[in-house]
Amino acid sequence: MKKAVLLSGIFMAMLLSNYAFAQTQTKKTTTARKKVTKTTTVTGKKPSAADIAQGKELISKADCLSCHKVDVKVVGPAYVDVAKKYPASEANYALLTKKVINGGSGSWGPVAMSPHPAIPPADVKKMIEYILSLK
Ligand code: HEC
The missing domain is CATH 1.10.760.10 (Cytochrome c-like domain)
Structure with a gap:
């Protein structure tokens, strides 16, 4: 019984760290996207x-x-x-x-x-x- 509690505890911890990892991943992608938008604005459109x-x-x-x-x-x-x-x-x-x-x-x-x-x-x-x- 004690073993099962311990195991599920470890399992929960793994789930949590996975969740935290996923969060950082999402943040990284958003920053990257922002950078691209900035570059596009600076370049501007060509005059017609x-x-x-x-x-x-x-x-x-x-x-x-x-x-x-x-x-x-x-x-x-x-x-x-x-x-x-x-x-x-x-x-x-x-x-x-x-x-x-x-x-x-x-x-x-x-x-x-x-x-x-x-x-x-x-x-x-x-x-x-x-x-x-x-x-
Ligand atoms: C009275 C004479 C005069 C008139 C009128 C004039 N310019 Fe100039 N322009 C100059 C001179 C002198 C320079 C060089 C200025 C310098 O060395 O910074 C120059 C420079 C320029 C430059 C380059 C600026 C730089 O910093 O490299 C542009 C672009 C320009 N003129 C466009 C125009 C336009 C457009 C008009 C009309 C709306 C106009 N100019 C009217 C005399 C004139």
Whole structure:
């Protein structure tokens, strides 16, 4: 009788540790899944052809082309050179959108770009998506 109690005690302990093991396993999988989601968000979606075409159109309607040309440096750098310097990525879209809105100098030389606070950030982002699609 004592033996049976002892055995069932061991059995219970085994069951419990198995349960605890299963719990840790589940936690691990959840963490792994979270990591994958994070990576996807950082990468972002590729700009559509429509966004890029709209960016080109917006640039032709703003003052950009009085200082920039696609393939020749004027006052500002050629857009193909900007595309060579910055690979197309969400981080670079954000960085250059901020730069066009605030203006400033230092990336290409001492001459400053004028600020563009009146253009909506979503429109500037499309302009940048167009510029960084040029190679
Ligand atoms: C008054 C002239 C001028 C106008 C107008 C202008 N730019 Fe610029 N742009 C510059 C100059 C100068 C630079 C280089 C700035 C530097 O060295 O940091 C530049 C740099 C840039 C860069 C690269 C920024 C960097 O940090 O590498 C982008 C992208 C850009 N311009 C886009 C635009 C867009 C889009 C417009 C229109 C909304 C525009 N620019 C209008 C003069 C201008």
